[in-house]
Amino acid sequence: MEKRHNYVRKTAELATQFYINPATNVAGLILAGSADFKTELSQSDMFDPRLQAKILNVVDVSYGGENGFNQPIEPVIRYTFQCEVYTREADINRYSLKNNSTGEIVIKHLNKEQESNVNNFRDSNGSAELEVQDKISFLERFANEYRKFGCSLEFVTNKSQEGSQFCRGFGGIGGILRYQLDMRTLDGEVYDDSE
Structure with missing residues (x-):
């Protein structure tokens, strides 16, 4: 129990040292891991209240190493509205x-x-x-108006390989059709599947 306590204390100290710093400008934290230390840390009195206020999520991960590191952040990269948006058309x-x-x-x-x-x-x-x-x-207009059209809005960051490819390939703006499109009936012509 003493070792667990010391581990949580040291983690809280390092988090304060690294993340309470004007140079880092941390907007939010995700605490992740396979053991219960993340929950203990988030509820500990030793954890800086300024950081507790920035906890976005506490996530259980299924993997160790790089896969375990990527597991909690992949959804955030894809779906967060807090990310930096880079597109040629965003400006x-x-x-x-x-x-x-x-x-x-x-x-x-x-x-x-x-x-x-x-x-x-x-x-x-x-x-x-x-x-x-x-x-x-x-982008602000998109963010304000998208619901009127029955759409969902997702911002994609260029900080991941997939996001960077999206920004370069589509100019940063893309769409997914809501309903399946029958390609055989485009332009009024009927195509059979062999074409």
Whole structure:
């Protein structure tokens, strides 16, 4: 029991040393392991309360070594909304622009370079200036609006091999169809399975 207590104490001290540090800027912790030490640590008075407040989950793992390390973090990498999002299209803002002479509302999605071009804030003839009615980050709009369309939203980080491949391959934005698509009926033509 004394060895268990010393182990929990040492782990709590090291966690404080490593994670209560402005340079690390830890947003959340996942305590994982196959034994009960993770639960003891999370409930211990020796564990810094600043870190206890950052515990996202306590996870039992089935494996040791690298597989055991990866088991609790794979779902977090795939599904967390706390992750850093890297996409070429993420740095886009959605503008609602009003043409004061016609009253028409124009929606434009502009990246930083396009925002610096004043022609993007003029009508198609270039004669009238468009007034900004609303500006919102493209990703923030997704995060606010996706439920209205019956979708689920997942952010993928480029910190994993799969996430990096996704960001490079799809430009960081992708979708999964909700219903099965019958490929044989595309474009009104019927294809048989041998084609």
